[in-house]
Amino acid sequence: MEYVIDSSFHEVRLDRFLRKKYENTPLTEIFKGIRTGKIKVNGKKSKENYRLKEGDIVKVLLTGGETEVKSFMKISPKDMESLKKGIVYEDEKIVIFNKEADMVMHKGSGHEYGLSELFKSYYKTDEFNFVNRIDKSTSGLVIGAKNLTVTRELAEEVREGNTEKKYYILVDGVVSKDRFTLKTYLKKEDTKVVELDSYEEGAKESISYFKVLKRGKKKTILEGRLETGRTHQLRVQLSSLGHPIVGDGKYGKAGKSMFLFSYYCEIPKYDLKIELPLPQEYKDRLD
Template sequence: MMEYIIDSSFNDARLDRFLRKKYENTPLTEIFKGIRTGKIKVNGKKSKENYRLKEGDIIKVLISGGETEEKKLMKISEKDMDSLKKGIVYEDEKVVIFNKEANMVMHKGSGHDYGLSELFKSYYKTDEFNFVNRIDKSTSGLVIGAKNLNVTRELAQEVREGNTDKKYYILVNGIVSKNEFTLKTYLKKEDTKVVELESYEPGAKESISYFKVLKRGKKNTILEAKLETGRTHQLRVQLSSLGHPIVGDGKYGKAGKSMFLFSYYCEIPKYKLKIELPLPEKYLERLD
């Protein structure tokens, strides 16, 4: 029997596509048969081939043979090694908290031969390393890494059940009038973008964010944001629809050298872990 724990790189992927990747040498008909007969289960239950995987899902496979051979760990350069050491803000035997720079990708794919995940697998010399949350390429700040599969399973469940806490510093265009406000909207993926809808429709997901004004300038505003739900591009789309796009957000606002969205706070109560980074100076410099 083989067991797989889904990390952020396969979040929202179809079950059959994940299995196709893991079992390249097994006929697709046999994979479908395994799903149908319960020889392949998700979280201990029978599933369907089009089930969308979630971080922390556990897949057990009882069909034998055909597993794709694990690729060798990449060779890490001295420059990348220094970059990882510099970005680690906390580390113990289970967890690493890393301060990701903007425009650094989390995983390989989409024109990138490798990402942070592949670098850390080489850094710790184990294929069991996984990030249990992810942020966009253009977003900077704290991401949570687990050093083995047991910790991945435990942390992914904490994230999925909303038992972890993350906050963001955001610089937006314009002057936000309300000191505190909540945005409850429906977001839906359409092609390469996410759109905000006035009401629910199939495929849309309710998205809730809490905001607080920290500082107003002459042209821009610094906000603190906290997510209740973690949808793709949630803060970016909601703020853009509000008329206050994030400074530097080329997808939902006006492009710049970097996007001013920074994940500065991370709390994992189960591990008695709390990390908080200061507001970057460049946010104050760009206020006016």
């Protein structure tokens, strides 16, 4: 089998490219093939950590053959309607999707499929990936990449802090300060995340910025911005502050839905900025 490397696998390690193409072949056989010359790049033996370049020719002489072409799941009319309704921006590289609360991002934990699997089937490509994720009970904007090249590019932008996301948050109680910063340490323990005042092994520094948008008699609407993106960061920090998010059953009082909405997404590298309005139900529940 011979492959001409396209932009999707540019800068991908040779062994990772082969593992994707030959999922049913033991890794030891792949490494042996590289070592013995049964796998060559541009007619020459190569190292497993060689990073492929667009236009490279990879020749593979392995028994067992390439992994069968994957068949994609059939999308129900209801799910198809949800996908089309939720897409707020799309071009040839990325898609920005407005996720409803209770939609899961990936299959698992009792769910046969999630948004990721739906979009892979929608675009008929296994290269689709979300580069950020939000909790099942959180709603709002998530960023999807349509191929591996864009996935790597966007993941690096997120990792380097070159993207920005903001949240609308409805919390219990009246928050007195107009603006405030929470800088704590968060640590996963069993099924929850706990907040610590000082560092201990396994904890991660977590920084969030908040400002009050509207105050009611018993509730407050906040804007939240993350400097770090830890699991349940906003939920845990606000709960520990004494202002749990309305509807957060894990760190506050359970409700029909949790009022945490990712409304703003900015990707300067792509000159992209998406902003959604404050949902009416936040205003309705304020008082």
